[in-house]
Amino acid sequence: xxxxxxxxxxxxxxxxxxxxxxxxxxxxxxxxxxxxxxxxxxxxxxxxxxxxxxxxxxxxxxxxxxxxxxxxxxxxxxxxxxxxxxxxxxxxxxxxxxxxxxxxxxxxxxxxxxxxxxxxxxxxxxxxxxxxxxxxxxxxxxxxxxxxxxxxxxxxxxxxxxxxxxxxx
Numbered sequence: 001x002x003x004x005x006x007x008x009x010x011x012x013x014x015x016x017x018x019x020x021x022x023x024x025x026x027x028x029x030x031x032x033x034x035x036x037x038x039x040x041x042x043x044x045x046x047x048x049x050x051x052x053x054x055x056x057x058x059x060x061x062x063x064x065x066x067x068x069x070x071x072x073x074x075x076x077x078x079x080x081x082x083x084x085x086x087x088x089x090x091x092x093x094x095x096x097x098x099x100x101x102x103x104x105x106x107x108x109x110x111x112x113x114x115x116x117x118x119x120x121x122x123x124x125x126x127x128x129x130x131x132x133x134x135x136x137x138x139x140x141x142x143x144x145x146x147x148x149x150x151x152x153x154x155x156x157x158x159x160x161x162x163x164x165x166x167x168x169x
Contacts, residue, residue: 007040010031014049018053019053023035027049043072045080046070047063058075059073086132094133095147106118108145114142117137117140117142118159144161
C-alpha cells in the first residue's frame with residue numbers, strides 16, 4: 001500500500017517494536033512513538049543508536065557507535081543508566097547487542113564503517129547499582145562487525161557492516 005507517515009523529524013538509526021506495540025528509535029536520544037496516534041516521548045539521558053530489547057521485556061540496551069552501554073527502562077521510558085564495559089572491549093566499547101533464544105547476549109564493537117570484534121557479553125542485573133558488563137571477544141577484525149541480529153528461524157546470528165554480511169552459527 002501507500003506509505004502513511006506517522007510522525008516526522010524523529011532521528012532514527014535504530015528502530016524496534018516494544019512489547020506495548022510502540023516503536024522505539026534512537027540516534028542520540030531515544031524516542032518512543034505510538035504508531036496509532038503519533039504521540040512521541042523522548043528520553044535525553046541516553047546516547048544511543050542501535051537498540052536491543054532485553055529478553056525480560058523491561059529494558060532496552062543501546063550505545064553510540066561504539067561507546068558506553070546504556071540500560072534504558074521502557075515502562076515507562078527512561079531515565080537511562082550508563083553501564084561500565086569490562087573485559088576485551090573495555091577500551092573500545094560496544095556497538096550493538098543481540099540475544100539468542102536462550103537469552104545469551106552477544107555483541108559487536110566497531111566504528112560506523114564496520115571492521116571490529118564479535119563476542120559474548122555478560123550483562124548486569126537490571127537496575128543494578130554501578131552496573132558492569134563484561135565482554136569476551138570471540139573474533140576480531142571482522143568487516144561485518146557493526147550491527148547484529150538473531151534469526152530465530154535459523155538460530156544463527158547475522159552481523160552487518162562495511163558492505164559485508166556474516167552468518168555465525
